[in-house]
Amino acid sequence: MKSPQKRQSRKGRQSLPERSFFGGYGLAILVSLLLHTSIVAVLLYSWPDEKKVVITPPRSIKASVMEISQPKAKPKPQVQSSNNDQARQQADDRARKKRLEERRRKVEEKRQKEVALKRQKGAQEKAKREKAEAERKEKERQKKLAENKRRKQQDDQRRKEQERLQAAEDQKVREAVLLAAAEQEEKDQAKADYYVGVLRGLVAQNWNRPPSARNNMVAVVKLQLSAFGDLLSVKLVTSSGDDAYDRSVVQAIQLAAPFRELKDLERRVFNNKFKTFEFRFRPEDLVR
Helix, strand or coil, X not given: CCCHHHHHHHHHHHHHXXXXXXXXXXXXXXXXXXXXXXXXXXXXXXXXXXXXXCCCCCCCCCCCCCCCCCCCCCHHHHHHHHHHHHHHHHHHHHHHHXXXXXXXXXXXXXXXXXXXXXHHHHHHHHHHHHHHHHHHHHHHHHHHHHHHHHHHXXXXXXXXXXXXXXXXXXXXXXXXXXXXXHHHHHHHXXXXXXXXXXXXXXXXXXXXXXXXXXXXXXEEEEEEECCCCCEEEEEEEECCCCHHHHHHHHHHHHHHCCCHHHHHCCHHHHHHHCCEEEEEECHHHHCC
């Protein structure tokens, strides 16, 4: 489809001869044509009367130069010009709209870039804050772990020191108890040795030496006594090898009982040493 501008230019080219005809020799040609037409008309009108020739003097023709006004523009070219103006206006509007849209697009792109940059910057700052917060929490956690470890070490050292001190104290107590027990045992043994000597003396006073008794004979007798020194039982544990000597030892013990001296002995010493004990007899120990 051809544009209005091309159609207007073509019509403009077609109207150039008309404008040059009227604007140049058109007026003179028009006057000449009118003059010749009048002459021909007169000749034709007087042609039937050939016999009577009437010569009429030629009429004077007054001619004057008339200015032919430029023909007005037809409405159609005005409509065409209006259409062209409207098309040009529409084209200008479209170009203006396009420029506005392009400007808006660039502004929107710039705004979106700024928003994206702002978001990116905000995300980076947020990530930086989160990283800093995570590092701070990690430092606090490490610090707390180190503090707990230090406290645990201190508690362990304190506990070990207490255990060491307690162990040393317990050792001292045990040593004191053992020392006291040893001392008490020594005292009890001394008392027991004393009363064993007393019992041996009492048995020696009641022993009749048999003819078969010889030195180095040993008879072991197991005695069971009451807290008041009563003889509850007597039993030969190890024989001397001589029956007469063994019977004489048992008879001497039976005759020496009860042993009233033992009632003055502490019950603890009596229970540990004399409630049940073994008595060794040798002739040299029992000689009166």
